[in-house]
Amino acid sequence: MKSSITSPVKVAIIGSGLAGLSAVYYLSKEKQKGLQRGEGPLFEVHLFEKFLRNDTTSAQPWPSGRMLTTIASHQAAALGMDSSSISVPVKDGKVVRVDVPMRSFQEAYYFNLVQLYREIGVVFRPAHFTYSFSTIRTPTRAESTKTTERPQLTTKLLYNGRSGLKGVSRPIASSNPRCAHNTLPLLAQFATFVISTFFLLLNYLRLLFLSIPHRLWVPSQTERLDEWMRRTTPKTWISRQLGLDDSWRRFIGEVVVPLFSCVCTATIEDVWTMPVEEVLDYIYLGIFTPNYVALQGVQDVVARLAAPLDPHHIHLSSTITSITPDPSNPTKASVHFTRSSEAIPANGEAIHGFAHVIIATQANQAIPILTTYAESITSEPSARPIRNLIRCLSNFEYRKNVVVRNPLRMIIRPELSS
Numbered sequence: 119m120k121s122s123i124t125s126p127v128k129v130a131i132i133g134s135g136l137a138g139l140s141a142v143y144y145l146s147k148e149k150q151k152g153l154q155r156g157e158g159p160l161f162e163v164h165l166f167e168k169f170l171r172n173d174t175t176s177a178q179p180w181p182s183g184r185m186l187t188t189i190a191s192h193q194a195a196a197l198g199m200d201s202s203s204i205s206v207p208v209k210d211g212k213v214v215r216v217d218v219p220m221r222s223f224q225e226a227y228y229f230n231l232v233q234l235y236r237e238i239g240v241v242f243r244p245a246h247f248t249y250s251f252s253t254i255r256t257p258t259r260a261e262s263t264k265t266t267e268r269p270q271l272t273t274k275l276l277y278n279g280r281s282g283l284k285g286v287s288r289p290i291a292s293s294n295p296r297c298a299h300n301t302l303p304l305l306a307q308f309a310t311f312v313i314s315t316f317f318l319l320l321n322y323l324r325l326l327f328l329s330i331p332h333r334l335w336v337p338s339q340t341e342r343l344d345e346w347m348r349r350t351t352p353k354t355w356i357s358r359q360l361g362l363d364d365s366w367r368r369f370i371g372e373v374v375v376p377l378f379s380c381v382c383t384a385t386i387e388d389v390w391t392m393p394v395e396e397v398l399d400y401i402y403l404g405i406f407t408p409n410y411v412a413l414q415g416v417q418d419v420v421a422r423l424a425a426p427l428d429p430h431h432i433h434l435s436s437t438i439t440s441i442t443p444d445p446s447n448p449t450k451a452s453v454h455f456t457r458s459s460e461a462i463p464a465n466g467e468a469i470h471g472f473a474h475v476i477i478a479t480q481a482n483q484a485i486p487i488l489t490t491y492a493e494s495i496t497s498e499p500s501a502r503p504i505r506n507l508i509r510c511l512s513n514f515e516y517r518k519n520v521v522v523r524n525p526l527r528m529i530i531r532p533e534l535s536s
Contacts, residue, residue: 134198138478146426321369440490
């Protein structure tokens, strides 16, 4: 049978986060199917990433043996998902890659992600995180001295991990002699811890019960976490006498909200306004199930998703400046970008002939790119869908958050750092 070889369809993917790399992977699968059928490559994929990393330890061998490098051979770059991770040298000249931000997932909640990882061969393991709940109090002027001007961190609870099965622990009492006169006797401290743990367990079980989907108490899709907390706070006379109302409010405010602030990398204020349905779904689907992390870190995920790409079609340190109609074929697009490094000054470049452009970035980063394309289209009917998309993306709000990362060797497992 005579095969019909067709020209590949050029696709530009802007952004190398999970969305962009997943698009790379699935389009590459279709390309391989075309080759197997003798039709020629179906797609020619180009990946654009603006990030440039000067950390030479971030360059890692790809499964095919290639190295991911920038246009300057002495500089290594990391694609989006791995761009903020850090490399920590340990014994025997080895390097441990620490994912930043922390990337863990639950199988029930992130079902599609787990299926993708299994398909591309990423090995993952259970990760039993432990963490503490603390409060920060700034000393008043009356309390402030030269030694107590800094905010005081008070740890209230230690969570021992393993999906709650290992329970909680009591923080060690402060050894500061100035606080000795305020320290309760050991027995009283232990009794206070037991009582607080009982209320914690009671509220946790109540939260699990309320998270079970049921038509009698299911929240509306628009109900916020703060509204749901007020609606579910115990209101009977005996509940108030036993302090169950205050206990429930403290549990949501001091345990649930900080926990989801960490999970979502969001401010406390934003967590309070989250749709409670999202919070309850996450809790329900994660009941007694472990969290997982990629065994070789997120760099392994990046390498496997990007491996099928032609290295010449990976455009690192490339900031998109505009998208315009292709001068030789207005039905297609040209992607304009600047590429710079320490060795090469910024200069404008363009690649033409793209039939499709996938913008896999945040909405606020996609808007300027789409605006340049809308302004370059002379036909208003053709530009109207682009302008409608821009208005839709303008509804997304973003907050700047700080992720503290610690590159010290002491955070690495003892068997690696010794």
